[in-house]
Amino acid sequence: MDSPARAAQALLDRERALLADLGGLLDRADAPDDTRRRLADLARTLDELFLLVVAGEFNAGKSTVVNALFGRRIMEEGPVPTTDKITVLRHGDAEATHRRGEFITERHLDHPLLESLALVDTPGTNSIVKEHQALTEDFIPRADLVLFVTSYDRPLSESERQFLEYIRGAWGKRLVVAVNKADLAETEAALAQVLEHVRDGLVRIFAEAGIEDPRPPLLFPVAARLALQAKEADPDGYRADPRWERSRFAPFERFLTETLTDDARLALKLAAPLDAVGTLLRDVRQRVEAQREVLAEDEVQLAALNGRFEEVGGQLDDIAGRAVAEVDRELLEMEKRGVRFLDDTIRVSRLNLIRDRNAFREEFDRQVVRDAEQRIETRLGEAADALLRRVFELWNETYSRLTDLKRKETGIAGGFMYDRDEVLRDVIREARRTIDQYDMGEEARRLLENARSALTVGGVTAVGIGALAVVLIATTAFDVTGGVLAAGALATLGFIVLPAQRRRAVREFSARVDTLREELRGGLDRELNQEVEQAVGKVRALVRPVAKLALDARADLDAMAAEAGRLGDETDALRAEVRQSYGTAEVEG
Known part of the structure; x- marks a missing residue:
């Protein structure tokens, strides 16, 4: 019997072949150059560590959520856009920072969270600097999971809706949503009302994007600033700090550190390309039709x-x-x-x-x-x-x-x-x-x-x-x-x-x-x-x-439709094998 590692590698090899065949189909279908380039990027990430991409508007508290996860201010915070590049956080025995390009910085931190995943902090999607949003959108196709941060006081703004359509509609990405600044809610009923508004809005966005099963992602109401303050005040005993309880950060942190087990991360990593393939095949079929x-x-x-x-x-x-x-x-x-x-x-x-x-x-x-x-x-x-x-x-x-x-x-x-x-x-x-x-x-x-x-x-x-x-x-x-x-x-x-x-x-x-x-x-x-x-x-x-x-066009379109059907069948077969071998990571409600 094959070892688990060998079985996982066999699935990755089949997915790599699937992505290569899809790339050929996208070439024949004259898909946009950006789509084909990003598909190639996606194929290259199959052998990399699990990639969690953090996205959201600059004033939603995205950097604060990242800092609260690590218990210290590793990302700059402020009332105006502070992140002007993509920052990739990876595990390292010693802290170090390296520039990987004009807009990409890689930082190595000795933190247990990074032993099982790489975390990417992206510029705000509504930044006044247009390059910021372009950078974020360019990195999304590589994500195995997207952590989207919105805020209690401005939940699901119009720019957030457009970006979520891109995340889920254009690339079929799985995501979890953190509704930050939950401490601004005066009552539990008010918080529940905002959460319901976000949940309904996500279902509507996904349905309009053509998602077959438009269930909302997991929602985590958090107060990241309170969680960060508690950890900074007492890194070892922060759980006893009242601010930690009020931050509601524990369930969110447990999801990332405990729920996303090795099998769950592998299930997501194997499912992410299949989700992208399904979305792109839908686009090809629509183009062909x-x-x-x-x-x-x-x-x-x-x-x-x-x-x-x-x-x-x-x-x-x-x-x-x-x-x-x-x-x-x-x-x-x-x-x-x-x-x-x-x-x-x-x-x-x-x-x-x-x-x-x-x-x-x-x-x-x-x-x-x-x-x-x-x-x-x-x-x-x-x-x-x-x-x-x-x-x-x-x-x-x-x-x-x-x-x-x-x-x-x-x-x-x-x-x-x-x-x-x-x-x-x-x-x-x-x-x-x-x-x-x-x-x-x-x-x-x-x-x-x-x-x-x-x-x-x-x-x-x-x-x-x-x-x-x-x-x-x-x-x-x-x-x-x-x-x-x-x-x-x-x-x-x-x-x-x-x-x-x-x-x-x-x-x-x-x-x-x-x-x-x-x-x-x-x-x-x-x-x-x-x-x-x-x-x-x-x-x-x-x-x-x-x-x-x-x-000639009739023959070519028929051939493309047949190839899309074959790739769709292969995608479904792979998805079934991934579920059978590794289950499904619960990131949807």
Whole structure:
């Protein structure tokens, strides 16, 4: 079986590992630098002697309480702040004083109380010198137990309330409270009323700080000045001095010298880091949850944007599809007119027209082409305008949604929020630049030019899609009539051969025009759809960094929540083992 010392060391090692893991989690959660530094300080104190930190306002009699414990004036007293640095009292065979830094002094005293603990006297929490309070707050995370001194005549002032929230709320520190100057109470009822006021106030402070079990700490009414006077008058027989009885100091002194046994101090020392871990894990969970709420709103907006991309993409496909269908209807009408023209023209009575290619072209343009080229170009121009207006609206809508996300005040700090702001800022800037530079006319020209240049129907090129269609159909008509002229028998057998040639020419014209229509329709549909995909794709690409950040943040926050849960389970397991091995030091009422 492990020795008690080895068992205690094993628990300390596990707590040290727990604090290291928590430090890693705080780094990932972007906790304040001070919090991470103080957690590291806490880890370094695990192997040190039990640390009792004395805190309170400068006029509460804190130094007098310390002096009464030692029976002599080892700390300076006065009506104004006298402690301008942290004083660490440790045991030593000979009295000595050493400066450990600009604001820390270490004193060695030969006193039995210091054989089992180190006592830290801190500057007043309401000192007019701001550095005093900063020093005190910096030392609190290292404490295994905090002795908080308030006074009968000013119990739980506002500055004391704020400091107690820091002690218990920010670091989960166990504390005992000495209500000094209890001799100012004229009656026991008056003293009881003040004690009840302090007790209720502490419960309220702890509850507001989020403490799960907001029980008040042990309260000790004392008159430290009377106790010090009794000890100074007779160091060995002070217990017979009436002032000692009136000081009510005996129960408080017994708590520190007898109740805080080795096991009780070890229980507190092992519990103190676990209390801090529990408090910090609560803060991490709150930070993660707050970021999750922001992320959830971002994800809703991103989902809405993706929905709009799909919806607008469908609308653009419909616009492009209608444009292709209307162009095809124009070509179909040209085909019908061409069939009628050929049927009327390929006759013996009109052989001169067939043989005169210029006259044939003019007549073909008049009867078949008409204004088809202009109508096709007009319809495609209208479709391009409709497409581009809708794309421009999508850019503006996306810009507005992203700007709303950026404008939302979250009040949350941290890497995720910093990255979010940076990504949104860059994306919004790019969207604004695109909107400001958007030239509808130039974009329409580019779209139609891209569509025309990409069409390779019949190897023919023209200045516009309408012109391309007209050239292709006219060329087809010339080709089939050229075939009719190639029949040499027309000169002598025209009445016999020509009807058959006419029917074949009409069939060939219709078949070839149908093929041309299919190729033109497919090519135009393909090119317009590609334009649609590229247009929506550019807006999607704009939002992609925000979506990627949200996806990565979701995974990271989930991982942090899982790690916080694991550390919470380990904390609970350690706390149970500490209680089982060493019990609990009763410092709460």
